[in-house]
Amino acid sequence: MKSVDIIVIGGGLSGSATALGLVREGAGKVVLFDEHLPSQRLSRGNFGLTWFMCKGATHPVYAQWCRMAAQKWPDFAADLKEETGYDVELEWTGGAVHAFGEEEFNAHSQSVESLRKVCESVGIDYPVKMLDRSEFQDLIPNMQLGEDVTGAMYTSEQGHVNPLKLLTALRCAFQKKGGIFKGGESIGKIIPHKNGTVTVKTVKGSYQCEKLVIAAGHGSTRLLKSLGEKLHIYPSRGQLMVTERQKRMLRVPILCVRQTVDGTFLIGLTTEDTAMDTRTTAAAMKDEAINAIRLFPQLAKYNWVRAWGAIRVMTPDGAPIYSRVQGHDNITVLALHSAVSLAPMKISAIAPWILGKNEAEQLKHFTNGRFNNA
């Protein structure tokens, strides 16, 4: 049995960012397990937005949390580059959600106003405005808008990154700071002991730790079940398409279309209830292509080269779960979508909280227990 200070189960974005936060805080010997499970690759299927706009309409603290995360992104990316040499390709160029027709434009306006009020209630601003068609066109001069486009909601205070580079950089930084990464080693059993330690059994051996973090996406459900707790998450499939590289034309990411630094266009996203089925469907591809071409007709001629599906971790209110496991104060569970956007919070708030250093006031709103009576 190997003895370590902290074990993090789940080498995706949330697990890796938290593990990095822990070693940066000087948490001792930290081991990060990534199971490489084919079904649980949501961190590999991410669209790559660092986004707060539209989030938290029914959950003011979540809106605040997202905004805090977005603001931390430029420094977070710069630190990673300095530590690892990996450029996560952050472009802090804002973000937009287009509208087709008057009705959608008005609905967007209303949602901006209502989120502004939500943000006021927790004492923050909501720097989002509506752009009419010509303002939107001026923002992205190299992309001709389709004729149905009436405008967009827009903020300058967010951006997009390469989520795969982010994952790579996080794990590299973690290891450079002394963390131990174990790829392809899956977890069989978690055994908490009365003396406050936990034994984690993997396919290759046993480890004993003082604290345990479970961030295994949908795999967390099974692990928590063995600890007697129901994790309130459900699967939601998103399908994405990517085109061949083109010269850079679109610098501002749109919710359903963005152009990456290396020139490919990413087109998304669906929200489907398909349980753990990660396949892609021709029907979704068709819908996404129609929608993207309606927004930017020039996309019609570009070659589509790949599609993939990934299963989001959804919660009933859309906000993340950061929670101590009931009866086991040394075991923490992290379960969320938008892991790219929220990655900086793992460093600044989640890692210190796991170590018992300080607890951000928002965290009490993100317990798993909040859904127990729902």
Add this chain to the structure above:
Amino acid sequence: MSRHVDVIVVGAGPAGLSASSTLAEMGLDVVTLDEQPQLGGQIYRNIEKASPKSLHLFGEDYSSGLMIAERFRKSGADYENSTSVWQLDSDGTICCSSRAHSRQMRANHVIVATGAMERPVPIPGWTLPGVMGAGAVNNLTKESGLKPSGNVVLAGSGPLLLLEATLLIKKNVEIAAILDTTPLIPRVSAVPPAPKALMRTDFLLKGASMLKSIKDAGIPHHRGVKDICAIGTNCLESVQARCGKETITIPADLLMLHFGVIPNSHIFRQAGCRMAWKADQRYWHPACDQWGRTNFERIFAAGDGAMVSGGVSARYRGELTALEVSRCLGIISGHERDALAKPLKKALRHDGWPRPFVDAIYAPRPEQFSFDDATILCRCENVTVKDVRRAVREGARDLNEIKIMTRSGMGSCQGRMCGPALAEIAAAEISLSPDRLGLLNVRPPLRPVPLEEIAEMELETAKESSNWLLDNKK
């Protein structure tokens, strides 16, 4: 218009054509889809338009395709050329693109006969103009009678490398050298199957005559060669290799590489078929029963795409698969299927006698491939061998994990060119067999498709049933 047919056959090589013919002759509704403009696959490429000169050059191995093509034409199977299948689903639905138009089709069964491809082996300089797969050169000859000029070097291993050399000799192409990476000492595993190979004297004579023609032409045939490099600034200028303790450099205008063939298995992987690792030949193939049925009831694999055993065998296996599909569709009984299969199986056995012997001699060995850090592994995404090694050092233990870290295999070819070597490189780093690192995910579309084609695609939807008596106005 969308269609629902009995059987879709993907590929019009020997397996696809024979399967289609057999099914259509039984009166089934068969559509054969092929991405080439002409039927024949790789081995019988351009067979219907082959000149007498070409038929003579390639001999009976090629001209026997005429009969297969003729049977197919008479069979009544629908044939759609220049049609790429870009998605296959386990329920028998496919999406395909032809003439800038995509559509969905559904079949009760799908027979995939996508054949084999040359095993891509990255060597330093393989991206230089002037370095080609031997198969690609062969295709140009069959299609348009082109022949290479200048200093030609052949390098690699396998019977097709020698066959290619003899064809070039017949065409009076001057070959500067053959750099044969086949180890000088055959594997012990080649000994037990040797006696069986002796039962096919025709086959052995063919091999001997190939070697004789190379020798008679006075071509330097270096054996047990290692570390082949293509050297040049803007295009190939010379080829370097290690031959024993000596390093040889040969000025070259064309380097033809060939390292054996492997199943062209992307479509099976995209569909989610269960794959099996063939350890002696170091390749993946769909796991099938004796009729070619994959783990999906409706999806069958036939020919070299299922497992490499050559064109003649592919033809028999295509027919065998078709017999089982006919039985599944209720056209023949199990008893009849077995009776019809009997002579085919016998012919298949006869054809297969030398195969284990040849396979053992030319079995790829990891030590034959020495991958250099600076070599570009993934040509689509410009990823080097070194990048892959770094990802493994940083903890990646699965090819898909390496893919997301390095982008190797993420380009439009989806790892066709880099996948096998990627597995070898990563596996060598952690001293595992390549199959322990999984397989690169293959996603739709199998071929790039313009977005507008998807947007305008007709989707196959279930038609409402109606009362045929009332609808029938007659």
